[in-house]
Amino acid sequence: MTAQDQLDSINIPGTSVILRPSCSTYNPCGRNGYCRDNLNDEWTCQCKFWWNGTLCNHMSNSGWQVISLSILLFLLILVFYGLIIFRAINQKCKQQKNASDQHRQTTVTIKRKFSPIPRAVKDTSRRILSWIIAIATLLLAVSTLIVKWTIIKPIHEDIVDKFKKNEPVFFKQHYFCRIMELRTEFNIVTFPLACFIILIFTIITRRVSTHGIKYSRGFIGIPIPLDFFAHVKRTLVAVIFAIFADELLGIANDVLNANNPSTSKGVIMIYLLQLLKVFVIGFRCYPTLAAVYIDNWFSLLCATLYIWLDFSITIFNNGLCKHDYYQSEIDFNKSGANSTIKYLTYYGAGSKLLLIQLLTDIPRYLCLAYISVKLPALLFKRIRHRHTNDRTLTREQRTLLYSSLLHSVEAQYVKRLLGMNNTNVPTSRFSQIIRFIYEWRDDFRFSSRVVCVYTAAFLLIFFLTTQLCVRLTPTINQVQEICQRLVDFMSAVTSASDDDLKNNENQPSDFPLPNFVRPFLVAFITAACIIIIQLLVMLAGIRRNLLQAYRGDDSEIPRRVSSANVNYVTGTFHFAEEWRTQLSELRNNIDSAISCNLIKDKRSPIYIIKIEADNAVNQILKKQLSYKVDDRFCLIRGPVQLDCNAMRSIYVGDDDGYGRIRGQQKYSQSRSMLRFKIEKTRSPQALFFGITTSNANLDQRLWSDPATIGWCGDNSIWVHGYHDNIKSQSVDDRFQFGDILQLTLNCDRNQIELYNERTDKTHIQCVDLKETPFPWHFLVGLFSNGDCVTIV
Incomplete structure (x- = not known):
């Protein structure tokens, strides 16, 4: 050469x-x-x-990475500005629609008859169906594990035989594996079939968005919307997300172990290919979600056949093509190292490694078995009730109607609130500790998003714990052996010179090290348990916050006590009786309210006193009283206390702070009037009466919140974050102790009015709907300690 x-x-x-x-x-x-x-x-x-x-x-590889990064950055910029333009156009169209439909009101009448359910009869069909699905899922999962045992048993015996003969330890993949996986990113069988089913669902679906704008006309539309969480079964979606967690963990293992043929292409290309794998996983699971959302016999039949085929291919792939602890011939030639020898050396040549492989596959096959059983059950239910025409109702309307049934979560909540459902308090200490961490409640139901995220998190913790414990335990054992040899060597060097003792390798160590494996496993499992407990505490915190938002105040929700619930309900009934009495008095006042004019005739020797009724003034008074609504204080920010009826608010903080109280009712149409009385105040010039929108942040100060508009006691007005003084600066016009103020919310004219009954003056202010959109709430601000305002 x-x-x-x-x-x-x-x-x-x-x-x-x-x-x-x-x-x-x-x-x-x-x-x-x-x-x-x-x-x-x-x-x-x-x-x-x-x-x-x-x-x-x-x-070079750097060139490919720069080009890939540039294309990715261009796509991200294009998507970002596209979303901004789309949001601006959508808001403009929405504002135009709200302006045109402001005076329009539509009422939807639901005509649906439900069969009467006796109070003592429980819904046994649902319970029987749940038991059938659970038993079928367990049987199918056990059958799947037995099938996988029979598949990987010969592979395990062949690998053990090679290990004993000191031959290269690997197994040869089935010839169908290379045909099934042309690339590592996707499966050649299930991925094209999933795309084909999605195409079919797209053709037969005719969808109209929730905003009333048709994205596609005719018979082509998106199979399911982006908010599918609110329309698909919670348990089914949670199980599908658990499968996501399992497959995402496999992708993470490939990245960490560098088992990727594209390693030489650079880091960016590797992560782009992994991102492509994530999208492929989404495409594979999308037909199931779309079928359950469409909810007809054809979609459920397609999804059932697809999930059965995917389940069968998964068993075949995990049995003959891929294993967690056994290397294939292709992986052995790529890596050049053999990790199977390390596992066999530590766990032995028996069936221990085989049992570990099957035990780690139990959650995976339980999830796949549940989906494979649930979809035929939904298909059978749809075929059985194919003549029932309930398509005129939306899913939200059906959920609202079925909440009246005895087995619903809402019915359980009402029973628990009224003390009709007795709860058994556990006596054992262990049960009390568990209830202290997280208490299961059948009268509360989390949203599908929360259930999906936490299910995926729990399954991910399980997979990570099992994989790391099994994979790292042999490595920890090897580290212990190396440390023991180092300690023995140092001990032999520093000890007395005894040639026989130094050269004898079978002599026990003078300083035996403790076992590293047991503390490692205990520490790892303890950390996993702490993480799970922390997640449960966060889950309980989410539930507590949701209950607080539903209740409408910032106080801590107490634990369920039957006596406290009975007292609360009794007080509510008492308030309802008082409210009924006040309504009766108001009706009598409206019927008997007359404006009288006193006329004296001094020309007569005997003065004649004539009383004439002013019907015009009487009609105005009736009209004003008819505008009055029943509202109360609800949401508070700052050191403010409410009475038991939420009709009186008292500021209990320092003068440096500011208390804000928002009303309970929402106002978006017609004309409404509320009356407030200043019972006590030390600084009337700092009192505030006005409105805010439902989405406003009360943590923001009144004078800087653009959604707030109203009047202060010093003849000033705050309009959408700006200050403006009223022309009249008379001292008598300012708020005083004992004043009764009428706050009128005129939603038809987009304005609010404040009338002081003492001064007989009215102030009117227009409202900008861009800054303070509907619905409105009244807002009261207190400043000094002891300030008290009452709704009268």
Whole structure:
């Protein structure tokens, strides 16, 4: 071989030397490199950033990564500004629609008859169906584990036989594995079938968005909306997300272990390929969610056949193609190392490693078995009730109607609140500790989003714990052996010179180290338990916050006590009786309210007093009283206390703070009037009466909140974050102790009015719906300690 051939056979990136004429007469590098002469009248090509090769005619890994990153950045910028433009157009269309439909009100009448359910009869069909699904799921999962045992048993015996004969330990994949997986990113069987089913669902689906705008007209539409959490069975979606967690863990293991043929392409290409795998997982699980959302016999039949095929291929793939602890021939040739020998050395050549493999697969096959059983059950139910025409109702309407049944969560909540459902308090200490961490409640139901996230988190913790414990335990044992040898060597060096003791390897160690494996497993399992307990505490916190939002105040929700619930309900009934009495008095006042004019005739020897009724004034009074609504204080911010009826608010903090109290009712139409009485105040100029929107942040100060508009006691008005003084600066016009103020919310004219009965003056302010959209709430602000305002 000549020197020229030797140089051509060596591929050194960046710089190459070739025996050819100098750069002054010949430039072979082109525009991708720089030609350089050396002392031997030879030239070399110094390649630019992302080029490589002898003549700089091959793109390097850095070049591919830069190009990929540029394309990805361009797509992200395009999506970002596209979403901004779409949001702006959507808000503009929504504002125009709200302006045109402001005076329009539609009422939807639901005509649906439900069969009467006796109080003592329970819904046994649902319980029987749940038991049938649970038993069928367990039987199918056990059958799947038995089938996998029979598949991997010969592989395990072959690997053990090679291990005993000191041969390369790996198993040969089935010939169908190479046909089924052309690439590691997707399966050639299930992925095209999933895309085909999605295409069918897209063709047969005709969907109208929730905003009333048709994205597609005719018979082509998106199979399911983005908010499918609110329309699909919670348990089914949670199980599907658990499968997501399992497959995402496999992708993470591939990234960490560098078992990827695209490792030489750079980090960016690796992560883009992993992102492509995530999208493929979504495409594989999307037909199931779309079928359950569409909820007809054809979609459920397609999803049932698809999930059965996917389940069968998963069993075949995990049994003959991939294993967690047994290396295949392809993996052995790629990595050059053999991790199976490490596992067999530590766990032995028996069936222990095989049992570990089956035990780690139990959650995976339970989830797949549940989906494989649940979809045929839904299909059978749909075929059985195919003549029932309930398509006129939306899912929200059906949920609201079925909440009246005895087995619903809402009915259980009412029973528990009224003390009709007795709860058994556990006596054992262990049960009390469990209830202290998390208490199961059948009268509360989490949303599908919370259930999906926490199910995926729990399954991910399980998979991580089992995988790391099984994989790291042999490594910890090897570390212990190395440390023991190091300690023995140091002990032999520092001890007395005894040749027999030093050369005897079978002599027990003078300083035996403790077992590293047991503390490692205990620490790892303890950390996993602490994480699970923390997640449960966070879950209980989410439930407590939701209950607080439902109740409408910031106080801590106490634990369920039957006596306290009875007292609360009794007080509610007492308030209802008082409210009924006040309504009766108001009706009598409206019927008997007469404006009288006193006329004296002084020309007569005996003065004649004539009383005439002013019907016009009487009609105005009736009209004003008819506008009055029954509202109360609800949401508070700051040191404010409410009475038991939520009709009186008292500021109990320092003068440096500010208390804000929002009303309970929402106002979006017609005209409504509320009456407030200033019972006590030390700084009437700081009192505030006005409105805010339902989505306003009460933590923000009144004078800087653009959604707040109203009047202060010093003849000033705050309009959407700006201050403006009223022209009248008379001292008598300011708020005083004992004043009764009438706050009128005129939603039809988009304005609010404040009338002071003492001064007989009315202030009117227009409301900008862009800053304070419907629905409205009244808002009261207190400043000084002891300030008290009452709704009268």
